[in-house]
Amino acid sequence: MDLVIARPEGLYCPAGDFYIDPWRPVERAVITHAHGDHARGGNQHYLAAAPGEGILRARLGQDINLQTLPYGQRLLHHGVTLSFHPAGHVLGSAQVRLEYGGEVWVASGDYKIEPDGTCAPFEPVHCHTFITESTFGLPIYRWQPQAQVFSEINQWWQANAVADRTSVLLCYSFGKAQRILHGIDASLGPILVHGAVEPLNRVYRESGVYIPPTIYAGDVQKSDPIMRKALVIAPPSAGASTWMRRFGDYSDGFASGWMRLRGTRRRRGVDRGFVLSDHADWPGLLWAIEQTGAERVMVTHGSVGVLVRHLREQGLDAQSFSTEYGDDEEDAALTEPDTAEVQP
């Protein structure tokens, strides 16, 4: 019997009668992480990994009916043993391990392989069936070590500051922004943040993640000379808005895995694209799948068809799961790579 099946409301565990990251309101929702396409409002009961509590409440409301479990701690529910394990994606992100009648399934949510210091690093979990994402499921997506990307960002910021030009770096406000703040060289100048980013910084700081001192951009006058030397962290939606006018002469950059392609970089119309993603790249996906030892792999959102076909060629039993993940508000502006046909 399948431990998890796809239903119109979301991924469902029949034995335990609960959903994982449902996209329609349900009675019991197990949440892998707090990004908008995985954690939605309106569910009766929430269960999530403990480090994600702050963010979940900040996003879905302080009063949601939320129960949390530390990573690794087991919970028995209707005969299903459930535990959370780090996914390395954002603060509090987790893979969900389910065990029932000797069968082990792991639903990964979104995950990243490279540890980044802002959340617990990805841990492979042994299982029979692994549910994987496939956001960057094409061999063209291979990430540089993040240290290299941070050094590129530092150099860009420094060169702009010398030319008295503000550096505006657009990135997702939850996860990516904090990872960048954590990774860059904060001694290079003042750091300003958009109103959408600051509340999330607070939650990270409260969780003990080091985020350098930041200034709320709204508090700084256009004429203030620190503007000219500053790095500004803002969500992508701010990039095309009048909000940018306050910076006068600025250079803009965009940090995302999609920046790997010249076409998406040019379509964004920014001066610089930094290739930095919170998802696994192609080698990362294949490594993670291999580490689980799973013989059966269910592929969700992204390049589903490509990954399924590739895994089948490697001798695995791979299938697709149709989900409604991957259309996070901040993600929607960028076109996702298409899914290829699944060969029968």
Place this chain on the structure above:
Amino acid sequence: MKDFAELYAELDATTSSNAKLAAMQSYFAQAAPQDAAWAVYFLSGGRPRQLVPVRVLRELAVEFSGLQPWLFEESYQAVGDMAETISLVLPETLHSSTDGLAVWIEDKLLPLRGESPEVLAQRLPALWAQLDRHSLMLCIKLITGSFRVGVSKLLVTRALASMAGLDSKRVAQRLVGYTDLSNRPSAASYLKLIAAESSDEHAQRGGQPYPFFLAHALSQPVEQFENLLGPASNWQVEWKWDGIRAQVVKREGRLWIWSRGEELVTERFPELDSLVHGLPDGTVIDGEIVVWKPAQSGTQDAFAASPAVQPFALLQQRIGRKTLDRKILEEVPVVILAYDLLEWAGDDWRNQPQDKRRTQLEQVIATCNNPVLLASPVLTGENWFDLARQRESSRSRGVEGMMLKARDALYGVGRTKDMGTWWKWKVDPFSVDAVLIYAQRGHGRRASLYSDYTFAVWDGPPDAHERTLVPFAKAYSGLTDEEMRQVDSIVRKTTVEKFGPVSSVRPSLVFELGFEGIALSKRHKSGIAVRFPRMLRWRQDKSVEEADNLATLQDLLG
């Protein structure tokens, strides 16, 4: 190679002309002349013929990357650019080559042409392994002849001029023909581009043409012409021909013919060779090469009756031929319709007023007395409204509209307006409402975005018992980025079936399609081929049933 790859990345990353100019200036300031020579060549649009067949490149990339062919193909479809795809899937290496652009082109890449797949399979991976990812992408673009970057020739000219302390018109003059296949860039040719002015500049010219003066589009209503342009009598008015813009250069007993793309095309038009006898040395004529059939009978004066210019499609067929046999030359004969005189008796006439140049041109044509050299007739009208009425006959005459040239204007360089202006006053395009039935993902900036569409019209009227949509045109321009994103998302939701990169969609989108010409065609299912199709408007107000049918197109055929 790495320096040029970095310049490419800088030019590619910005949309600001000033930033591009600065990037080129700093590149040229430090580049060795032989490298700069090739950089100028590529930046101003030069492309050597393809060095390695794309099929061979693809096979080598598949082998070298260790990917299954289908996975490479999926990658290519997502990237939309072969060179970039290959650079993304090959193993990353550190940049180890210290050779400059010229060594790469001359010693490593050009010798690849014509080599067998076995030799290429040995040499290419060894070359690739010396380059970092950006240089590798650039290298493959140079190999496939697909190098393009967003700088205009004018901008390259300005960068060189400011560095060399020259007038940019002088540099433009020297650059003409630089990208022609017959010219091989070298340190000497680059140093000549940026050399100080010399007194015998003119004498050194050889077969060099002048930079073409280009027209601006005039789209205001005729009611405003009097205000905008003054009285019609101040203007020299001609038909706007639909052929190949060309300069005929006669110097030192030789004849050169240059296309507007600054390509030497003398050999493609052997029937014009005879002009070498009729034109005196030191003559340069600007005009249009068209396929011409003089009226067979009836009126003697073919001009006054109706210009017997043939559709551009015929000329295009002829251009496509590798060899020109007698049959083609007989069936598709060309003439040059001359409209300007740029050099006469060895003197540069571009600073003479338009009407003086015209008068002299007519004399040159009369003296030459060769049926392949005709004057583009000057049209007269009482006023702008009279000319507008005459313009309505454009389509039946096979012309695109009219050209307006101020009688006192000088002959400028490129699309400048400081010496006077040429206006092209084109007739409105044909248009039909058509249905989007297939979509394909685009290339470059539109990679991964469904941006190339196939359009269809109905094969019967709305009340027909049963009718289907027949494809007749492909178009990919005319939409805003925002509209394209919306169409992309609708295509993804309405896809019925995929054939490789092409998706068939459930018909739901209607667009007003504009095009310049229409002709019968055996190659298209609809039996009709249109020229320069593009989207004029997204007809969100129309349902698929309200789109036009084949009869509408057949009516346009006339």
